[in-house]
Amino acid sequence: MERLSDTFFARPTLEVARDLLGRWLVHEHPCGVRLIGRIVETEAYRQDDPAFHGWRLVDPETGQVRPQGRAYDLFAPPGTAYVYLNYGMYWLLNVVTEPEGVGGAVLIRAVEPLEGLTFMQKQRPRARRPHELTGGPGRLTMAFDIDGRYHRRPLTCPPLYFAAGEPVSDALVATSGRIGLSRGNDLPWRFFVRNSPYVSPAFRG
DNA sequence: ACGAGGATGCTCT
DNA sequence: GAGCATCCTCGTG
Numbered sequence: 001m002e003r004l005s006d007t008f009f010a011r012p013t014l015e016v017a018r019d020l021l022g023r024w025l026v027h028e029h030p031c032g033v034r035l036i037g038r039i040v041e042t043e044a045y046r047q048d049d050p051a052f053h054g055w056r057l058v059d060p061e062t063g064q065v066r067p068q069g070r071a072y073d074l075f076a077p078p079g080t081a082y083v084y085l086n087y088g089m090y091w092l093l094n095v096v097t098e099p100e101g102v103g104g105a106v107l108i109r110a111v112e113p114l115e116g117l118t119f120m121q122k123q124r125p126r127a128r129r130p131h132e133l134t135g136g137p138g139r140l141t142m143a144f145d146i147d148g149r150y151h152r153r154p155l156t157c158p159p160l161y162f163a164a165g166e167p168v169s170d171a172l173v174a175t176s177g178r179i180g181l182s183r184g185n186d187l188p189w190r191f192f193v194r195n196s197p198y199v200s201p202a203f204r205g
Numbered sequence: 206a207c208g209a210g211g212a213t214g215c216t217c218t
Numbered sequence: 219g220a221g222c223a224t225c226c227t228c229g230t231g
Contacts, residue, residue: 043223051223056217070216088214090224107223126226138224180223202207 001026004162006154009078013097013104017044018191020095022168025111027144028159033119035144037111037134038165041192041199043178045094047074047103051184053084054103065101073152074103081160083141083151090138091147095155095162109179109190110135112198113143120144130197168193174205 004023009016020042027035045052054071058064065075073082074096082094082105097104111134113120120133120143127133127143134140141147146160155161175188192199 045223053216053223084223085215086222087212087224088222089212092223094223109223136224142225178223182222 001163001165003156004079004164006077006079006156008162009095009097009156010099011078011097013044013046013106014189016095016097016104017042017106017189018173019167020106020108020162021173021191021193022166024114024163024165025108025140025144026158026161026163027116027146029116029119029145030159033116035116035119036114036163037140037144038114039108039111040196041108041110041135041190041203043107043109043191044097044189045074045105045107046189047098049184049187049189051178051181052103052105058103065103074105075101076152077154079154079156081150081153081155083146083148085148086138091141092137093141093146093150107137108140109137110192110196110199111140112196131200135198135200176203176205179203 025037054074057066076096077100080096084092093108094105123143134143172194174194176190177185178190
């Protein structure tokens with residue numbers, strides 16, 4: 001299966017978020033297990049967006065970027081991992097988009113487990129229903145054993161990368177506002193596969 | 206099925 | 219010290 005390269009990610013963030021649906025997230029785990037999930041839910045974050053972590057780094061007048069703090073990693077080369085710990089407990093996996101120096105990222109919110117289910121279930125012993133295993137940005141990182149050690153590493157080569165998979169047709173794609181934000185909820189920058197059992201029921205639309 | 210509340214640590218003010 | 223790009227448990231219906 002062909003890997004997605006940096007040219008895939010060096011595009012407008014909304015385009016990448018939409019196009020990642022149906023692609024595969026692959027983790028060749030150090031212990032020898034290969035984990036694969038088909039992406040069914042994403043969210044786009046752009047540098048002109050108040051919900052974007054690096055929002056304050058951009059001068060609204062000049063467009064100049066202040067290279068400071070962790071959020072500056074969102075301006076890294078396309079295809080770089082931005083792995084963020086939120087609520088002190090959950091790692092969230094993003095892939096950096098746009099050309100280097102332009103801010104942007106796509107949050108991977110849910111995948112459909114395709115390979116390595118035994119490992120994933122061991123990671124998530126409480127999961128009972130299908131969507132509880134890998135549905136939700138914090139859940140999928142637990143299932144795939146992804147944490148801060150991947151922050152700033154390329155997602156264009158093993159051990160953690162994206163594979164071409166099969167794109168999803170427009171008829172099967174839905175959009176909505178992004179989830180869990182206090183600002184920028186009005187922007188329809190969440191993309192998900194319609195009626196997927198692997199998207200949380202409350203957010204299936 | 207759904208809503209409220211708590212856990213918990215990092216970043217920036 | 220506030221504010222989180224969340225998840226789980228335990229109430230109620």
